[in-house]
Amino acid sequence: xxxxxxxxxxxxxxxxxxxxxxxxxxxxxxxxxxxxxxxxxxxxxxxxxxxxxxxxxxxxxxxxxxxxxxxxxxxxxxxxxxxxxxxxxxxxxxxxxxxxxxxxxxxxxxxxxxxxxxxxxxxxxxxxxxxxxxxxxxxxxxxxxxxxxxxxxxxxxxxxxxxxxxxxxxxxxxxxxxxxxxxxxxxxxxxxxxxxxxxxxxxxxxxxxxxxxxxxxxxxxxxxxxxxxxxxxxxxxxxxxxxxxxxxxxxxxxxxxxxxxxxxxxxxxxxxxxxxxxxxxxxxxxxxxxxxxxxxxxxxxxxxxxxxxxxxxxxxxxxxxxxxxxxxxxxxxxxxxxxxxxxxxxxxxxxxxxxxxxxxxxxxxxxxxxxxxxxxxxxxxxxxxxxxxxxxxxxxxxxxxxxxxxxxxxxxxxxxxxxxxxxxxxxxxxxxxxxxxxxxxxxxxxxxxxxx
Amino acid sequence: xxxxxxxxxxxxxxxxxxxxxxxxxxxxxxxxxxxxxxxxxxxxxxxxxxxxxxxxxxxxxxxxxxxxxxxxxxxxxxxxxxxxxxxxxxxxxxxxxxxxxxxxxxxxxxxxxxxxxxxxxxxxxxxxxxxxxxxxxxxxxxxxxxxxxxxxxxxxxxxxxxxxxxxxxxxxxxxxxxxxxxxxxxxxxxxxxxxxxxxxxxxxxxxxxxxxxxxxxxxxxxxxxxxxxxxxxxxxxxxxxxxxxxxxxxxxxxxxxxxxxxxxxxxxxxxxxxxxxxxxxxxxxxxxxxxxxxxxxxxxxxxxxxxxxxxxxxxxxxxxxxxxxxxxxxxxxxxxxxxxxxxxxxxxxxxxxxxxxxxxxx
Numbered sequence: 001x002x003x004x005x006x007x008x009x010x011x012x013x014x015x016x017x018x019x020x021x022x023x024x025x026x027x028x029x030x031x032x033x034x035x036x037x038x039x040x041x042x043x044x045x046x047x048x049x050x051x052x053x054x055x056x057x058x059x060x061x062x063x064x065x066x067x068x069x070x071x072x073x074x075x076x077x078x079x080x081x082x083x084x085x086x087x088x089x090x091x092x093x094x095x096x097x098x099x100x101x102x103x104x105x106x107x108x109x110x111x112x113x114x115x116x117x118x119x120x121x122x123x124x125x126x127x128x129x130x131x132x133x134x135x136x137x138x139x140x141x142x143x144x145x146x147x148x149x150x151x152x153x154x155x156x157x158x159x160x161x162x163x164x165x166x167x168x169x170x171x172x173x174x175x176x177x178x179x180x181x182x183x184x185x186x187x188x189x190x191x192x193x194x195x196x197x198x199x200x201x202x203x204x205x206x207x208x209x210x211x212x213x214x215x216x217x218x219x220x221x222x223x224x225x226x227x228x229x230x231x232x233x234x235x236x237x238x239x240x241x242x243x244x245x246x247x248x249x250x251x252x253x254x255x256x257x258x259x260x261x262x263x264x265x266x267x268x269x270x271x272x273x274x275x276x277x278x279x280x281x282x283x284x285x286x287x288x289x290x291x292x293x294x295x296x297x298x299x300x301x302x303x304x305x306x307x308x309x310x311x312x313x314x315x316x317x318x319x320x321x322x323x324x325x326x327x328x329x330x331x332x333x334x335x336x337x338x339x340x341x342x343x344x345x346x347x348x349x350x351x352x353x354x355x356x357x358x359x360x361x362x363x364x365x366x367x368x369x370x371x372x373x374x375x376x377x378x379x380x381x382x383x384x385x386x387x388x389x390x391x392x393x394x395x396x397x398x399x400x401x402x403x404x405x406x407x408x409x410x411x412x413x414x415x416x417x418x419x420x421x422x423x424x425x426x427x428x429x430x431x432x433x434x435x436x437x438x439x440x441x442x443x444x445x446x447x448x449x450x451x452x
Numbered sequence: 453x454x455x456x457x458x459x460x461x462x463x464x465x466x467x468x469x470x471x472x473x474x475x476x477x478x479x480x481x482x483x484x485x486x487x488x489x490x491x492x493x494x495x496x497x498x499x500x501x502x503x504x505x506x507x508x509x510x511x512x513x514x515x516x517x518x519x520x521x522x523x524x525x526x527x528x529x530x531x532x533x534x535x536x537x538x539x540x541x542x543x544x545x546x547x548x549x550x551x552x553x554x555x556x557x558x559x560x561x562x563x564x565x566x567x568x569x570x571x572x573x574x575x576x577x578x579x580x581x582x583x584x585x586x587x588x589x590x591x592x593x594x595x596x597x598x599x600x601x602x603x604x605x606x607x608x609x610x611x612x613x614x615x616x617x618x619x620x621x622x623x624x625x626x627x628x629x630x631x632x633x634x635x636x637x638x639x640x641x642x643x644x645x646x647x648x649x650x651x652x653x654x655x656x657x658x659x660x661x662x663x664x665x666x667x668x669x670x671x672x673x674x675x676x677x678x679x680x681x682x683x684x685x686x687x688x689x690x691x692x693x694x695x696x697x698x699x700x701x702x703x704x705x706x707x708x709x710x711x712x713x714x715x716x717x718x719x720x721x722x723x724x725x726x727x728x729x730x731x732x733x734x735x736x737x738x739x740x741x742x743x744x745x746x747x748x749x750x751x752x753x754x755x756x757x758x759x760x761x762x763x764x765x766x767x768x769x770x771x772x773x774x775x776x777x778x779x780x781x782x783x784x785x786x787x788x789x790x791x792x793x794x795x796x797x798x799x800x801x802x803x804x805x806x807x808x809x810x811x812x813x814x
Contacts, residue, residue, distance in 0.1 A: 004794060008757075011701040011750060015623070016661035073491040081494045086534045091492040118488040161484050162508055163536040224539050226579040260678070264670050264713035270626070273633045273676055275667040277626065300805075301716075304766075307798040308705060312758070315794070321705045322661040323624065344801070368798045 004031070004373060005312040016322045023324045026394055027314050030380040048385040057424040058379045060409075064387030066104040069095040069402060073112050086159030086169075089123055092116060093172035094403035096179055100440055101406045101430040105183050113180055113190030120173045121197055122161040155208025156222075165208055166222045171234035174198075174205075175439050178241055182446040195450070198242065202452060206244045209235045217253030218271075228270040229261050233283035236290045237437055241447050250291055258284045259296040265321065266301030267309075276305060278319035278332040285336045286436045292350060294343050303340055303368055309333045315373030316381070316392075317408075326391045327382035328401050330374055330408020331438065334367075338415040338435040341368050354415075354434050354441055355448070363415065371412040375422035378409050407433050464563060465525040468499040471506055474519060480505035481512055500530045507537065516547035525563055532567045535576045542583055554606050557584050561607075565614060571622045578627040582634060585611065604639050611635055612644075616651075623655060624664045633668070637676035648672045653696070660697050666706045670713070680721040683728070686714050690736055694743070698760070702743050708763035711736065719770050730771055737767040737776075758792045769806060777810045 007024040010017040034042070034051070045051040052059050071077075072095045077084075084091060096116070099105055156165030157173035177194045184191035212220045212235060219231035232254060239245040260272045261284055267276025268284030285302070288294045309317045309329070317329035342353055345365040353363055382389045382405045388397030389405035410433040413421065421428070434441045466474055482505055485493065496504075507527050510520045524541045528534060541560070542551075550556035561584065564577040572578065585607060589599035615632040618625050636644055649672050655665035673681060673689055681689065690711055697707020715736060718729040740763060744754035754760070761783055768780035781803055788799030 005792070008703060008752075010661075010703055011746070011752070012660070014659040014661050014701075016659050017701075076493040076495045079495045079497050079500075082496060082500055082531050083533055085494055085496075085531050086536070088492040088494075112491070115488045116491050118486045119490045119492060122484060122486040122490070158536065159534075161486075162481075162511070163534070164539060166535060221575070222535060222539070224542060224583065225535060226575060226582075263667065264717075265667070265709050270630055271634075272678075273637065273671045274630045275626065275664050303798065303801070304762075305709075307795050308762075310794060312792070312794050320624070321663040321709065323663070366797060368795075368801065370794050370797070373794055 004315055007313045019324060020322075023392065024313055026392065027325075027377075027381050030393065031376075050383070050385055052424070052427065057427065058376075058422075059424075060379060060428040060430070061383055061385065061387060062102050062104075064385075065383075065389070065402065065406070066099055066102050066107060066387075068384075068387035068397070069098045069104075069399065070107065071095075072399070073108065073116065086163055086166075087172075088160050089120060089157055089169045089172040089176060090159075091399055092119065093176045094399040096176050097433075097439060098399070098403045098406050100179055100183075100443075101410055101433060103431055105179075106186065108187075110187040110189050113187050114193060116176065117180060117190055117193045117197060120157065120176060123157045123159070123163070123169065123173060124197075124201060125155055125158055125163075125165045155204050155211070164222055166225070167209075167212060167219065167231045167234040168221060170205070170209075171238055174238045174241060175437070178439055178443055178447050182443040199452060202242050202244060205238070205242065206246075206249075209239060209244075210248055213249070213251070213254070217251060217255075217257035219254075229258055229268060229280050229283040229287065230270070232258055233287040233290075236287050240290055241437060241444070243448070243450075243452060245290075255288060255291050255293040255296055258288055259293075262297050262302070266298065266303075266305030267320075268297075268302075275320060278309065278317065278329045278336070281306070282332040282336045285339050289339045289342070289436055294340070294349070299340065299343050303337075306333060306337045306340060307368055310369045310373065314377055314381070315370070316377035317369075317374070324392070325377065327378060327389060327408070328391065328404040330378055330382075331404040331411065334369065334374060334408045334411040335435040335438065337369050338367055338411050341365050341415075352436075354436075355445060367412075367416040371416055372420060372422040374412045375409060375428070378405050378412075379423060379428060406430055407438055411435055463522060464559065465529065466519070466522040468503065468526060471499075471502050471523065471526070475506045475509065475523070478506060478509040478513065478515075481508035483508070497530075503527050503530060511540065516544045518548075520544055521548075528563075528567055533574050533576055535579075538576045538580050542580070545584075551584070551587055552589060557588060557607075558610075560584055561610075561614070571618065571625060573625065573627060575627065578631050581611075582631055585635070586638075600639060604641065608639065608644075619655070623659060623662050626664075629664050629668065633671055633676065636672075640675065645672055645675055653692075656696055660700050661704050661706060663706045666697075666710050670710065680717045680724075681714070683718065683724065683732070686718055687732070690714050694736075694739055698740065698743055699746060702747060702754075702757050702760045705759045708759045711740075712763050712766045715767060715770060730773075733767055733770045734776070737764055737771060740764055740767065755786065756791050758787065761787055761791070765802070769809070772809070772813070774810065774813050777806055777813060781806045781810065 042051065046053055049061055049064065050059060072091055156167065156170035158164050158166055159169045177198050180190055181194035181198060212231060214220065214227055218227040219235045220227050221231045236245065236249065239249050261268050261280065263269045263276040265276040268281040269276050270280045288296060308321065311318055311325045314325040316325040316327060317333035318325050319329050342365055345353055357363060381393055384390055384397040389402040390397045391401055410430045413425065413429055414432040415435060432441050433439065434444045437444050503523065503526050507523055510523065521541065521544055524537050524544065527537045545551050545556060545560065561581055564581050568577045585603060589602040590596065615628050618628040636648060652665050652669040652672060655662055673685060693707045693711045697704060698711065715733050718724050718732065740760065743760065747754040747757055765780045765783050768776040784799050784803050784806060788796045788803065792799065
């Protein structure tokens with residue numbers, strides 16, 4: 001593996017550059033040449049599990065990560081989590097998907113999985129399942145109804161019981177249900193319950209998602225809530241997985257709304273005029289891919305911005321220009337990069353290259369970032385030796401960063417096979433995630449083959 | 453409803469230990485976790501549980517009252533990310549006829565500022581501010597000039613000052629910047645745009661790497677539109693960029709990207725004569741190249757200044773003539789193989805695209 005470029009000191013120190021220099025100093029001890037370490041130090045590292053017992057390969061702390069993520073279904077969360085009380089489906093998705101990438105679902109018994117389905121069911125905001133999908137023109141009464149507060153909460157998944165439906169927690173709920181529905185080995189009951197719940201909610205979910213669309217083609221996160229590209233992405237993603245992606249949801253102006261969010265820098269922002277940002281660039285690029293309208297973006301400007309987000313020394317990604325590396329962008333920027341590079345694939349851009357790929361055959365295009373450098377950042381700097389992953393060494397581990405570091409690792413390992421890997425790929429390999437939906441590709445395939 | 457004294461109806465928040473007394477006429481509604489033991493369950497502190505049990509009771513009976521607003525504030529203090537409570541709060545203000553009441557709106561803006569702390573980073577509290585101001589003085593859609601004047605008169609200065617106080621603490625707070633952009637674009641007032649331009653200059657002077665400030669500058673000079681700038685403004689912005697950004701520190705990505713985007717915009721602009729745009733691009737490419745001397749004077753190797761070389765490759769590509777394209781290929785090759793190897797795959801792609809352009813050029 002080639003080595004990363006040594007940091008270059010700025011010509012003038014500013015608040016931003018000082019933080020950057022501090023971060024470089026923070027990660028540099030993790031990049032020490034292992035072969036030059038004293039035996040005692042190596043033994044210490046081996047004891048933590050970070051180094052394999054033979055040789056010097058860096059290890060993915062698979063079992064420790066599974067143990068860390070499994071907490072959320074084994075015991076109640078500490079009182080400090082009340083600030084995430086409106087994000088409970090998110091917590092479940094981060095941990096469930098993280099475990100799935102580590103091939104750890106078999107450690108969760110059917111009964112526990114039934115509790116997951118049940119918890120999500122409690123977050124669903126009830127609406128009659130007989131209601132057919134309709135458009136505003138066809139059903140003015142319903143759309144009048146949403147101005148009335150009593151109907152505000154009906155249709156999607158909220159952050160907890162009796163909370164109003166929200167696009168982000170709906171996305172987390174649907175992805176979790178897709179994971180549970182498509183893994184039936186030793187979990188027949190929970191898998192069938194998850195499928196049944198999805199079958200029951202599909203139509204009201206569709207109506208609710210449609211009701212979030214604004215006249216300008218944006219989507220709201222919830223009724224009387226903010227409009228931004230997160231909503232566009234989460235709605236389109238759920239619609240695709242549940243085979244609800246109709247012309248109404250995919251209206252031309254939906255793509256144009258996202259196109260308007262591309263900033264002068266080349267990245268995508270939350271809404272028009274805002275700053276290009278990793279989280280939003282992922283949402284915008286993934287949503288446009290789902291609409292098969294990546295061509296609306298200035299692709300050279302986008303790929304150039306994405307390329308600049310990989311830090312020359314740290315190897316991980318930053319979220320914005322002149323901001324610091326953060327492990328969660330391993331997926332947001334890495335995933336966006338994988339999707340954007342599909343634009344250079346030969347062919348007509350109509351199919352999904354990740355779904356079509358057979359086994360380990362090569363994709364027709366390559367990632368435009370340095371995958372081993374990203375893997376090195378994740379494995380060396382983002383792993384907590386007690387299990388769980390983090391933003392950077394000075395930050396505490398959490399479920400969110402665990403999920404998106406592992407998802408980024410998956411993109412790095414699977415979206416580009418021409419590349420050599422960092423460390424021992426046999427040991428560090430995680431399952432293959434789909435860069436648009438961010439659940440395993442086998443699960444996306446299974447979901448799309450269901451007939452409702 | 454229990455009787456309340458005037459002093460208690462006007463307070464913002466109910467003390468946690470008084471909740472059960474104040475709402476003794478209601479039956480608390482516990483959270484329904486379903487038939488099975490839940491996952492991702494949180495060990496709620498008792499005060500949290502009580503406040504939310506009564507909040508749910510209020511929702512069930514649809515009580516819109518001052519005491520209900522005070523309870524909502526208590527619930528939000530315990531979890532400012534509960535969007536349902538925030539939304540209900542807006543509904544309650546509406547039902548009480550307070551959405552156009554300046555004092556009531558000020559109180560709610562104060563509440564978001566208090567609950568958010570000095571550096572608020574949650575979607576809900578920022579959206580609450582925006583939603584209240586959006587509807588102030590009328591409907592949210594198709595704002596009449598009169599409503600905008602009222603918004604500016606009643607909240608213009610205080611709102612901008614609040615955003616500034618947050619930016620003072622965190623100059624890159626994303627939510628704060630988006631609200632500020634929305635607010636300025638809504639008011640769309642030339643005086644405010646003028647003042648904002650000076651503000652971005654101050655921020656850039658403080659920290660040339662504050663990319664949020666550069667982004668704000670782009671928004672301000674475009675007045676929140678996608679319309680291309682005039683040639684004249686483009687030149688003055690490009691000069692600002694070189695003087696206040698690139699020259700101060702050529703390693704800094706932000707001003708280089710601002711400069712490239714300014715030039716790109718002119719090249720794409722239908723109304724600009726392509727030859728004029730290309731001439732301007734060559735001029736700025738040469739000015740950029742001359743900045744290498746700053747690095748030489750500082751005993752640095754200009755070849756290793758990736759952001760500067762990158763911007764020059766982009767400008768040479770835009771200039772589009774054979775000599776420029778050939779030079780851009782050479783420079784991109786150096787980046788690929790020596791100075792920016794972490795991005796060698798990106799550079800390989802760029803080189804093949806540049807070579808394609810060269811082939812067409814012949």
